[in-house]
Amino acid sequence: MCGIVGYIGDKxxxxxxxxxxxxxxxxxxxSAGVAVLNDGTIxxxxxxxxxxxxxxxxxxxxxxxxxxxxxxxxxxxGAPSDTNAHPHFSNDEKIAVVxxxxxxxxxxxxxxxxxxxxxxxxxxxxxxxxxLVDFYYxxxxxxxxxxxxxxxxxxxxxxxxxxCTDYPDTLVAARKESPLxxxxxxxxNFIASDIPAILNYTNKAYILDDRELALVxxxxxxxxxINGNEIQKEVFTYNWNVEAAQKSGYEHFMLKEIYEQxxxxxxxxxxxxxxxxxHIVLDGIALGKxxxxxxxxxxIVACGTAYYAGLIGKYLIERLVxxxxxxxxxxxxxxxxPLIDEHTLVIVISQSGETADTHSAxxxxxxxxxxxxxxxxxxxxxxxxxxxxVLYTLAGFEISVASxxxxxxxxxxxxxxxLHIAQELGKISEKDFTEIKQALEKLPSQVNDILxxxxxxxxxxxxxxxxxxxVFYIGRGLDYVVSMEGSLKLKEIAxxxxxxxxxxxxxxxxxxxxxxxxxxxxxxxxxxxFDKTKSNLEEVKAxxxxxxxxxxxxxxxxxxxxDDVIYIPRTHWMLTSLLANIPQQLFAxxxxxxxxxxxxxxxxxxxSVTVE
Ligand code: G6P
Numbered sequence: 001m002c003g004i005v006g007y008i009g010d011k012x013x014x015x016x017x018x019x020x021x022x023x024x025x026x027x028x029x030x031s032a033g034v035a036v037l038n039d040g041t042i043x044x045x046x047x048x049x050x051x052x053x054x055x056x057x058x059x060x061x062x063x064x065x066x067x068x069x070x071x072x073x074x075x076x077x078g079a080p081s082d083t084n085a086h087p088h089f090s091n092d093e094k095i096a097v098v099x100x101x102x103x104x105x106x107x108x109x110x111x112x113x114x115x116x117x118x119x120x121x122x123x124x125x126x127x128x129x130x131x132l133v134d135f136y137y138x139x140x141x142x143x144x145x146x147x148x149x150x151x152x153x154x155x156x157x158x159x160x161x162x163x164c165t166d167y168p169d170t171l172v173a174a175r176k177e178s179p180l181x182x183x184x185x186x187x188x189n190f191i192a193s194d195i196p197a198i199l200n201y202t203n204k205a206y207i208l209d210d211r212e213l214a215l216v217x218x219x220x221x222x223x224x225x226i227n228g229n230e231i232q233k234e235v236f237t238y239n240w241n242v243e244a245a246q247k248s249g250y251e252h253f254m255l256k257e258i259y260e261q262x263x264x265x266x267x268x269x270x271x272x273x274x275x276x277x278x279h280i281v282l283d284g285i286a287l288g289k290x291x292x293x294x295x296x297x298x299x300i301v302a303c304g305t306a307y308y309a310g311l312i313g314k315y316l317i318e319r320l321v322x323x324x325x326x327x328x329x330x331x332x333x334x335x336x337x338p339l340i341d342e343h344t345l346v347i348v349i350s351q352s353g354e355t356a357d358t359h360s361a362x363x364x365x366x367x368x369x370x371x372x373x374x375x376x377x378x379x380x381x382x383x384x385x386x387x388x389x390v391l392y393t394l395a396g397f398e399i400s401v402a403s404x405x406x407x408x409x410x411x412x413x414x415x416x417x418x419l420h421i422a423q424e425l426g427k428i429s430e431k432d433f434t435e436i437k438q439a440l441e442k443l444p445s446q447v448n449d450i451l452x453x454x455x456x457x458x459x460x461x462x463x464x465x466x467x468x469x470x471v472f473y474i475g476r477g478l479d480y481v482v483s484m485e486g487s488l489k490l491k492e493i494a495x496x497x498x499x500x501x502x503x504x505x506x507x508x509x510x511x512x513x514x515x516x517x518x519x520x521x522x523x524x525x526x527x528x529x530f531d532k533t534k535s536n537l538e539e540v541k542a543x544x545x546x547x548x549x550x551x552x553x554x555x556x557x558x559x560x561x562x563d564d565v566i567y568i569p570r571t572h573w574m575l576t577s578l579l580a581n582i583p584q585q586l587f588a589x590x591x592x593x594x595x596x597x598x599x600x601x602x603x604x605x606x607x608s609v610t611v612e
Contacts, residue, residue: 009188013068078123353381
């Protein structure tokens with residue numbers, strides 16, 4: 001989603017802003033712009049399209065200056081266009097603003113400002129902020145105070161960067177429900193919506209909390225609460241390095257991230273068992289026998305890919321532990337008056353730790369007295385900071401919009417959480433625990449095995465099925481859940497209409513859609529359900545569908561119904577989803593690539609969805 005970067009120092013800000021915006025490209029956007037102050041004038045350059053279009057515009061119409069703000073916009077109010085792109089100016093062009101988030105009461109504010117004589121040139125909600133700051137600035141020429149008063153008037157979410165011609169040495173920033181950090185350099189400072197934007201210069205930052213402001217100069221940073229009181233904060237050090245945000249020879253970040261999965265799974269299992277191997281160690285989680293005994297239900301809440309990782313957790317916890325587990329996508333959970341209380345454990349899952357709906361779900365759960373365990377990848381993110389307990393997924397930077405390694409890390413986390421709860425509550429025998437542990441330890445090399453062997457076959461299928469317009473993913477139990485993730489991946493990057501369906505439910509309607517051009521991906525790794533799913537595949541085959549199956553080694557009879565089969569190494573029934581998903585990822589990746597799509601930055605999508 002939208003990205004912000006800002007610079008104040010002795011360098012020309014433009015290259016810093018452009019490199020920052022380029023590092024935020026992965027988040028998804030449709031226009032880009034910069035505002036740069038020099039000699040008492042702010043110059044804005046902005047354009048629809050990619051950051052490279054902005055760079056081309058800057059070559060044609062150069063600007064420079066030691067203070068600047070930059071933005072990549074993902075359209076919410078008003079189409080992607082040069083005019084709607086940020087930064088936005090006040091009418092006298094003294095103040096420029098970049099904004100992430102949504103101003104919910106913008107129409108009311110706009111009417112008020114228009115009545116005062118302010119002229120609007122864009123269709124964005126953000127422009128109201130530029131005019132409001134201007135309105136309050138005219139009261140006493142105090143930029144920080146003008147921004148603070150503006151914040152008191154706006155409803156919704158914001159990360160803001162503001163500059164003013166009267167303040168050539170100052171950048172004002174503020175945040176509510178949309179991430180913003182203030183990066184600390186030497187003789188220079190930064191603001192950014194996410195650390196990659198400034199990682200070339202610093203890995204130290206203040207993380208702003210909701211309704212906080214920053215007054216940033218090249219060698220001084222002051223932080224304030226919404227009432228204007230100065231506050232102190234600790235400096236946060238990010239451990240991520242610049243190399244992690246590079247493709248390292250891979251054609252796409254997605255492919256690189258797919259190939260990082262053996263290591264990611266290994267890292268997530270390392271140090272998760274006591275020395276004698278008999279217990280799980282989950283650092284940062286105070287959920288022992290005593291706390292768990294007071295829990296009578298679990299709720300798992302997340303969005304997108306993280307939600308499917310959560311669904312895997314639901315199936316496993318219910319089966320192993322015997323506690324009822326509800327699950328919801330966060331956008332539904334937050335408005336449905338969920339039946340939760342202090343006896344509910346709410347598990348939220350998020351790669352970015354900034355997804356607006358998931359974050360709101362967390363806050364709602366806490367309001368209702370539930371304990372919240374967050375499974376999060378981004379250290380220091382809002383969700384991680386607001387949860388009662390955090391299990392970090394140690395997947396490193398995930399740049400590609402389509403989530404791959406983060407999903408495998410989340411699923412591994414769900415395996416560990418399930419085992420932990422089962423063991424604390426005495427629901428698993430030592431023998432079963434040991435058997436699952438041994439199977440877990442084989443996962444990294446089994447993922448590697450699939451990555452090494454499956455690619456030629458998958459490229460062959462892609463070649464064969466590239467004309468498919470409709471794809472069903474079917475399975476039962478855990479296979480059904482993982483097929484949802486497979487189908488999502490294909491939609492996201494290959495732009496193919498694809499639906500996941502419970503294999504047994506297909507005949508209650510969707511089978512009417514099956515014809516000779518339909519591709520059906522059958523996930524049949526659950527041996528207890530193998531024959532059932534195989535029969536469902538026979539039914540679609542009889543109606544002309546082409547069948548691509550994913551099965552466990554040894555279950556060769558699947559070849560009787562499938563046109564093509566990908567085998568995954570044998571593992572414990574609990575763990576098949578992680579392995580079955582690897583060929584699904586590769587299938588979506590090569591399909592998207594061969595269709596000529598922008599694999600890492602699929603159309604209309606954003607990596608981190610910080611608006612509702
Ligand atoms: C977006 C991304 C998905 C991701 C989802 C949840 O839709 O494109 O890849 O699964 O948000 O994101 P989170 O950061 O909360 O896991």
